[in-house]
Amino acid sequence: MPSVVLDGDPVPASGELPAEALAGLGGRPFGFYVHVPFCVTRCGYCDFNTYTAAELGPGASRADYAATAIAEIRLARRVLGDADLPVRTVFFGGGTPTLLPAADLVAILRAIGEEFGLAADAEVTTEANPESIGPAALAELRAGGFTRVSLGMQSAREHVLTVLDRRHTPGRAAAAVAEARAAGFEHVSLDLIYGTPGESDDDWRASLDAAIAAGPDHVSAYSLIVEDGTRLAARIRRGELPMPDDDVAADRYAIADAALSAAGFSWYEVSNWAVEPAARCRHNLLYWTGGDWWGVGPGAHGHVGGTRWWNVKHPAAYAARLAAGDSPGHAREVLSARDRHVERLMLELRLDTGFPLAEVDPAARPAVARALGDGLLDPGAFRSGRAVLTLRGRLLADALVRDLT
Missing domain, CATH: 3.20.20.70 (Aldolase class I)
Structure with missing residues (x-):
């Protein structure tokens, strides 16, 4: 089986x-x-x-x-x-x-x-x-x-x-x-x-x-x-x-x-x-920023071109797979375009360079306006077309990402 x-x-x-x-x-x-x-x-x-x-x-x-x-x-x-x-x-x-x-x-x-x-x-x-x-x-x-x-x-x-x-x-x-x-x-x-x-x-x-x-x-x-x-x-x-x-x-x-x-x-x-x-x-x-990497080792995660995988967790199982000439990969997922967009927003919004406003989903734009009004986004960066967190925004980053996705 x-x-x-x-x-x-x-x-x-x-x-x-x-x-x-x-x-x-x-x-x-x-x-x-x-x-x-x-x-x-x-x-x-x-x-x-x-x-x-x-x-x-x-x-x-x-x-x-x-x-x-x-x-x-x-x-x-x-x-x-x-x-x-x-x-x-x-x-x-x-x-x-x-x-x-x-x-x-x-x-x-x-x-x-x-x-x-x-x-x-x-x-x-x-x-x-x-x-x-x-x-x-x-x-x-x-x-x-x-x-x-x-x-x-x-x-x-x-x-x-x-x-x-x-x-x-x-x-x-x-x-x-x-x-x-x-x-x-x-x-x-x-x-x-x-x-x-x-x-x-x-x-x-x-x-x-x-x-x-x-x-x-x-x-x-x-x-x-x-x-x-x-x-x-x-x-x-x-x-x-x-x-x-x-x-x-x-x-x-x-x-x-x-x-x-x-x-x-x-x-x-x-x-x-x-x-x-x-x-x-x-x-x-x-x-x-969405690069590619190979994760080596028990439980390590890798990502290439929208496919993410993770290895078996125990070192003995990991070693046995490789000794047999097999991949130590346990499971993987192919990210949808929507998944990749959400992950990109979630990660890039945490950076000082922020996320391009033009790529925010139209349905989430009222939430962007609220975030700006609440002092979560930098006004200067906003005028330049980027959503960049203020100090207050960094404290509430996880909640803001939920609002924008």
């Missing part, structure tokens, strides 16, 4: 994509996302597809992971054919990519370059927990072609890190930024989380001050989301911790925008600030 795919259509064993997805291949920016699903421990708020050593079970290991990921890269080359596809961005995410030896990450990057070629100015990023990286590994990654590192700082307050189940000490992220700079990384990002139970406004300001003082050229700040099935959700359900408050989160966002703007950072996406255009995360911009 064939397996039942509950979310999407089956992916052929060959990984073959529809002909319409391949049309125009090479005319759109192309990148790779490499998912490394390993963590030392599972953070209480995290619902990503990650595994500790005890959770892996037989059939998968960190030691074999680079070879398995390279097998998928070679599969990608077969599926995408002979199209000239210089890779503009590569992003190693997780999990904790830097739990793998730096040599393994460099080998995966080298395989992408051998199969597809890297653009001369390719951006190559790895995420890292501050405690999982040090000077030697950073130097090896930089020498191997990595250009950017994104460090999960989250907070500068120890009691906040404890609630989040983060293992690093408050000062470790700043030290890791300095080590990355010494290794030759021009672009270093810090990730922060606001709205953690027990965090005060002063705690959040201290985290922002510490992040800015560390000297990154990019900061991401995300509101804590309580995901079902996580340890954090269970603690809140039992009454051990309070549920994060939306109004508090809005205040924290405004505090972040003010502090980062005063320090010379400019927002370019609702949750992201950079000191200059060159410091923006080009890989994420590829996602947000």
Whole structure:
């Protein structure tokens, strides 16, 4: 009996994509996302597809992971054919990519370059927990072609890190930024989380001050989301911790925008600030502007020409598929023209460049006028034909997108 795919259509064993997805291949920016699903421990708020050593079970290991990921890269080359596809961005995410030896990450990057070629100015990023990286590994990654590192700082307050189940000490992220700079990384990002139970406004300001003082050229700040099935959700359900408050989160966002703007950072996406255009995360911009990318790894998502697919989740199942010469794809969907329009509006509206007013559905234009009147859209950009969010609009972006679609 064939397996039942509950979310999407089956992916052929060959990984073959529809002909319409391949049309125009090479005319759109192309990148790779490499998912490394390993963590030392599972953070209480995290619902990503990650595994500790005890959770892996037989059939998968960190030691074999680079070879398995390279097998998928070679599969990608077969599926995408002979199209000239210089890779503009590569992003190693997780999990904790830097739990793998730096040599393994460099080998995966080298395989992408051998199969597809890297653009001369390719951006190559790895995420890292501050405690999982040090000077030697950073130097090896930089020498191997990595250009950017994104460090999960989250907070500068120890009691906040404890609630989040983060293992690093408050000062470790700043030290890791300095080590990355010494290794030759021009672009270093810090990730922060606001709205953690027990965090005060002063705690959040201290985290922002510490992040800015560390000297990154990019900061991401995300509101804590309580995901079902996580340890954090269970603690809140039992009454051990309070549920994060939306109004508090809005205040924290405004505090972040003010502090980062005063320090010379400019927002370019609702949750992201950079000191200059060159410091923006080009890989994420590829996602947000409808580019193509191949997602490598268990649970990774890919997208080419309006077809989106996702891999089997468990590392053992992923490795078994590739060992058999098959695609690790679990399911896929072909986006309709309407789906693609809605996604484009949803993503581009979050950018500082906004969305062209001429492409808003006629039925949604009264909602656009209301948004302008309510102070959610920038009047100057509006007069130039673009819907660009104000600070108030950024706080209400999700609701505004619903009104416009």
